[in-house]
Amino acid sequence: MFQLTPTVRNLLIANVVFFLLANYLPGGLGLLALYPVGSEFFQPWQFLTYMFMHGGIGHIFSNMFGLMVFGPLLEQRWGGQRFLIFWLVCGLGSGMLYSGLRYYEMNKMRHDIEVFQQDPSDVHLMDFVQNNFKAYTEAYRPNINQLHETPNDQRLIQDILTDMGKAYKASLNLPMVGASGALFGVLFAFAYLFPNTTLFIFPLPVPIKAKYLVPLYGLYELYSGVNQTPGDNVAHFAHVAGLLVGFVLVMFWERGRKQFY
Known part of the structure; x- marks a missing residue:
């Protein structure tokens, strides 16, 4: 069903391995999640490790499904090394921006x-x-x-x-986990480089082009973050941050593409 490229395949394997270790080892891998700056559990390495952690089967499935759908074309265009850099930078940037927001929120609460x-x-x-x-x-x-x-x-x-x-x-002491920030960067890159690709996304009843889907999805995440409902534990602003980091990186790479090809 999916023509997996090498880097996408390796990212998929790494995320599944970390998920299994975190859920089935005694004590899990709790210190790999990203805790807010100021928490007694915060460590700098969490900006990298959190994106390999997931909160459940549905969480990892949705992120890895998105990676398998949108990642291969980007890896074919950029090459494995650049795609890996893009994935990691979007995840790191998303975590850092969201942590900055959380730091402000915690100071305001105090x-x-x-x-x-x-x-x-x-x-x-x-x-x-x-x-x-x-x-x-x-x-x-x-x-x-x-x-x-x-x-x-x-x-x-x-x-x-x-x-x-x-x-x-x-x-x-509420941590954040998941590759969603990196994935949202990938979504932006896909929509920018392959804007007219037609996608069939549940539960939308009609196909929609990538150049329309991703902006709408970003606006939905922004709205959901501003108007968060009780019980919603999704870090919507981390998703928006991933889009922003993806935007900056793609604009930089495409503007100077002669330097890289």
Whole structure:
């Protein structure tokens, strides 16, 4: 079904091996996931290793399916070495950009906690929720209403601060895994170099050209990141970051292609 090129095949094997090791070895390979900068579990090597880790069968299947579909044509055009560089740079860049965003978000969350601690009001609690856990506003609503009615309830205030601390720690120690950032870079390169290739993508009822599919997909990821719903644990902004890194690298390579061919 797929005419796998050597580098695509090797990436596929490496991802499957890491997935099996992480899921079936005692203790797994947890420190290879990418933790937020500032977490006690963060290590610099995670910017590389996280892209070989996946959260489940569906996660690795979708990423490796995309690699098998879109990777071979790019490897045939660029060669194996350049395609590998592209894959790794998109994955590294996606992880770094997303980590920068997470670092900003964690600092903002810590600041909001400090503001509430200094002035524990329902207004500042609402600010904390809207800035950091907007999708879970209704879950925080009882505490917001109760604090509004009894603003001097020290036990309530302490319980809220405890919950804030737990939420901060949980967010700080929430890792990211997956090759999606690298894959989204590949998607951009494919759409740019083979724009009129017709694709059949479930659940779309009609075929669509690559030059239309990828921008629409990017806009969907951006929208999903801004309007994240409860239970959505997908790092949508990492996908957008992968697209951006792919864009920059492809523009550089295509503008100076005489240097490489």
